[in-house]
Amino acid sequence: MPRSVLVLFAASLGFFFVTATTFTSLGYVLYTMVAQLGWSKAAAGLSFSLLGLACGLASPLPPLLMKSIGTRLTMFAGCLVLAAGFFIASQIEHLTLFFVATTLMGVGFSLIAPSPAVYLLATWFPRTSARMIGFYFMSGAAGGIAGPLIVGAIVGMTGDWRLHWMVMAVSAVVLGLICLVCIRDAVKVESVEQVKGAGHEQDVPAEKSLWTVRQALRTPSFLILALVMTVVQTAVTSAHSILVAHIANLGEGAAPGALAMSLLAFAGTGAKGLTGTLSERIDPRRILIAGLALQAIAMALLWSTSIVLVATAAATLFGLGWGMAWLSAHILLLRYFGAGIAGDMTAMATTATTFAVLGPILAGRIADVTGGYSLAILIFALLLAASTVVAVLFLRAPVQRPIPETDMIEDGELVPAE
Numbered sequence: 001m002p003r004s005v006l007v008l009f010a011a012s013l014g015f016f017f018v019t020a021t022t023f024t025s026l027g028y029v030l031y032t033m034v035a036q037l038g039w040s041k042a043a044a045g046l047s048f049s050l051l052g053l054a055c056g057l058a059s060p061l062p063p064l065l066m067k068s069i070g071t072r073l074t075m076f077a078g079c080l081v082l083a084a085g086f087f088i089a090s091q092i093e094h095l096t097l098f099f100v101a102t103t104l105m106g107v108g109f110s111l112i113a114p115s116p117a118v119y120l121l122a123t124w125f126p127r128t129s130a131r132m133i134g135f136y137f138m139s140g141a142a143g144g145i146a147g148p149l150i151v152g153a154i155v156g157m158t159g160d161w162r163l164h165w166m167v168m169a170v171s172a173v174v175l176g177l178i179c180l181v182c183i184r185d186a187v188k189v190e191s192v193e194q195v196k197g198a199g200h201e202q203d204v205p206a207e208k209s210l211w212t213v214r215q216a217l218r219t220p221s222f223l224i225l226a227l228v229m230t231v232v233q234t235a236v237t238s239a240h241s242i243l244v245a246h247i248a249n250l251g252e253g254a255a256p257g258a259l260a261m262s263l264l265a266f267a268g269t270g271a272k273g274l275t276g277t278l279s280e281r282i283d284p285r286r287i288l289i290a291g292l293a294l295q296a297i298a299m300a301l302l303w304s305t306s307i308v309l310v311a312t313a314a315a316t317l318f319g320l321g322w323g324m325a326w327l328s329a330h331i332l333l334l335r336y337f338g339a340g341i342a343g344d345m346t347a348m349a350t351t352a353t354t355f356a357v358l359g360p361i362l363a364g365r366i367a368d369v370t371g372g373y374s375l376a377i378l379i380f381a382l383l384l385a386a387s388t389v390v391a392v393l394f395l396r397a398p399v400q401r402p403i404p405e406t407d408m409i410e411d412g413e414l415v416p417a418e
Contacts, residue, residue, distance in 0.1 A: 003124075003184060004124040004125065004186075006181075006182040006183075007120050007121070007124050007182060007183060007184065007186075008121065008124070008125075008132060008135070008136070009182060010075075010178050010179050010181075010182035010183050011075075011113075011116075011117035011120055011121065011136060011183070012117075012135065012136050012139035012140075013139070013175065013178065014075060014078075014079075014112045014113055014117065014175060014179065015112070015113040015114060015117060015136060015137070015139050015140035015143065016139045016140060016142055016143035016146070017112075017143060017171065017172070017175055018082065018108070018109045018112050018113050018140075018143070019113075019140045019141070019143030019144050019147065020143035020144065020146050020147030020150060021082075021086070021105075021143075021147060021168050021171075021172075022051060022105050022106075022109055023051065023052070023144075023237075023240055024143070024144040024147040024148060024240060024261060024265055025147035025148050025150065025151040025261070026047075026048055026051065026102075026240070026241075027048070027240050027241050027242065027243060027244045027245070027257075027261065028148050028151045028152060028155065028244045028254060028257065028258050028261065029151055029155065029161050029164060029165075030044045030047070030048065030241070030244075030245075031244045031245045031248060031254050031257070032155055032159075032161045032254070033098075033161050034245075036161070037093075037095075039095055040364065040368050041245075041363075041364035041365075041367040041368050042361060042364035042365040042367075042368050043095050043364065044241075044360075044364055045241055045242075045360035045361045045362070045363055045364025045365070046099070046360070046361050046364070047095075047098055047099055047102045048102070048237070048240070048241040048360040049237075049357035049358065049359075049360050049361050050099055050102045050103050050106065050357075051102040051103070051105055051106045051109075052106065052237060052356065052357045053103075053106065053354070053357045054102070054103040054104075054105070054106025054107050054110075055106035055107070055109045055110050056106075056354050056357075057106075058106060058107040058109075058110040058111070059110050059115070061107070061110060061111060062074055062078075062110060062111055062115045062116050062195070063115065063189070063192040063194075063195035064192060065077065065111070066116060066119070066189040066195055067189045067190070067191065067192060067195075070185055070188075070189070071116050071119065071120055071183060071184075071185050071189065072179060072180065072183040072184060072185070074111055074116055075111065075112050075116050075117075075176075075179045075183055076176045076179050076180050076183075077111055078107075078108045078109075078110070078111025078112035078116075079108065079112060079172050079173065079175050079176030079179060080108075080172075080173070080176055081104050081107050081108035081111060082104070082105060082108030082109065082112065082172045083108075083169045083170075083172035083173050083176070084104050084108075084169075085100075085101045085102065085103070085104030085105040085107075085108060086101070086105070086165045086166070086168040086169035086172055087165070087166070087169040088100060088101040088104065089101040089102075089105075089165040090162045090163075090164075090165035090166040090169060091162075108172075112175075113140065114136070114137070114140070115195060115198075116195075117136055118133055118136070118198050119189070119194075119195045119198035120183070120185070120186070121133050121136055122198040123185070123186040123187040123198065124186045138269070138273075141265065141268070141269035141272075142269070144262075144265030144268075144269070145262045145265045145266045145269070146262070147261075147262075147265075148244075148257075148258040148259070148261035148262045148265075149258060149259075149262050151164060151258065152254070152255055152258035152259075154167060155254075156254075156255060156258075210338065211337045211338060211340075211341060211398075212341070213341050213344045213345070213348075216336075216337045216341060216345055216398070217345075217348060219336075219398040220394065220396075220398070221332075221336050221395065221396065221397065221398040222333075222336075222337070222345065222348075222349070222398075224390060224391065224394055224395045225329055225332060225333060225336075225349060225395070226348070226349045226352040226353075227352075227387065227390070228288070228292065228325070228329060228387050228390070228391060228395075229326070229329050229349050229350075229352065229353050230352050230353045230355055230356060231383050231384060231386075231387045232292070232295065232322065232325050232326060232329070232384075232387075233353040233356035234353075234355065234356040234358070234359040234380070234383070235295060235299065235318075235322075235359070235380045235383070235384055236322050236326075236356075237356045237357065237359050237360060238356075238359035238360050238362075238363050238376070238380060239264065239315070239318060239380075240261070241359070241360035241363060241364075242360070242363050242364075242367070242373045242376065242377075243257055243260055243261055243264070243315060244257030244258060244260075244261060245257070245367075245373065246302070246311070246372070246373040246374075246377065247260055247308060247311050247312070247315075249372055249373070250306055250307070250308050250311060251308075252308045256308045256311075256312060259312060260311065260312040260315035260316075261315070263312060263315055263316040263319065264315045264316060264318060264319035264322075265319060266316075266319065267316045267317070267318075267319030267320040267322075267323065268319040268320070268322045268323040268326075269323065270320075270323065271291075271319070271320045271321075271322070271323025271324045271327075272323040272324075272326065272327045273323075274323075275287055275291075275323060275324050275327040275328055275331075276327060276331075279327075279328060279331050284328040284331040284332050284335065285328075285332060285391070285395060287324050287325075287328040288324070288325050288328040288329055288332065288391060288395075289388060289391050289392055289395075290321075290324060291320075291321045291322070291323070291324030291325030291326075291328060292321065292325050292384055292387050292388040292391060293321070293385075293388045294317055294318070294320055294321030294324065295318055295321035295322060295325060295384045296321075296381050296382075296384035296385040296387075296388055297317065297321075298314045298315070298317040298318035298321060299314075299318065299377055299378075299380050299381035299384060300378075300381040300385075301313075301314040301317070302314040302315065302318070302377050302381075303374055303377040303378045303381055329349075330346060333345045333346055333349060335397075336397055336398055337398070359380075362376065362379075363376035363377075366379075
């Protein structure tokens, strides 16, 4: 079998695994753990937030490690860190140790996906990198669909969340061995920028943006998009954290919640795929607004219903709106500010979404006080509705301004993006 195919297989399997075992399924396991260990819902939300925070803060690590020890050992190390987090989670008695476990899970996630794999695929498949990276992200999305069902099978049949974590720890070690066998660099990593730029190369040089990063950051267009993305990410992160518990509170146990989580991920995956195509024919701003509105309606429906089937449908509708809004926001960043600084603007907007880690903590605290997540869900619905109104009234393409002389160099070329 060609080495490139082995690399694609191992990288895609890694993304599938980390997605299935962390963000999309942790809410299900937490539901069982909280009930048995007597934790507060706010504490459970904090553990979920630490997973996301660790994942974000650890994102600079993969390029640094790839430069020093190579991609193969970087991903192998990520598997070991992930396995350590899972093993600790299987042995815990105290909440503090579980915080350590979820933090390790976040770090392991970053070391395995997505930046190491994107670099690998961009260098192993230089002519078809876009197609291969698309397949890779589809594999990750499939993990989001399968994860809750896998957890449901293990915990549902055995009632033992410790067994689930132990199985995941062993699986992470097996994944690490697969990475050792299959992963090889096609091009040696010489610099951090080499990794960060992977997958963005074009057959011809990207058109330079007339905007500098500093100018773009000050535009109302960017500020609104960053705000919208933060609200969307807060709602999505919180939904992953509380959906299983909320649906279980409706009286039919956790199994319907696991199905709802999988349907949410499935709808989000399909919507992202369709949004890319639709954006070639329809203004992405309209798609963004429609996605925000669908999410707000879904959250309102989830808040108001006491019927499990309706709640499951609301979760699916939420996933559809999430996929539409999230991808269209990224497309707008590209169209508004140009390909030359699209990477910088996406990174800045993504940094702003770090505040989304507060969502599960807030939802957990509300549940501790009120006895359920309904009020938190209503708050998220109102935030999404407000974001929809802001996008309708104020989101417009930025007006291009002349570049000040201080931002230009002598030959008239733009200063590289900050």
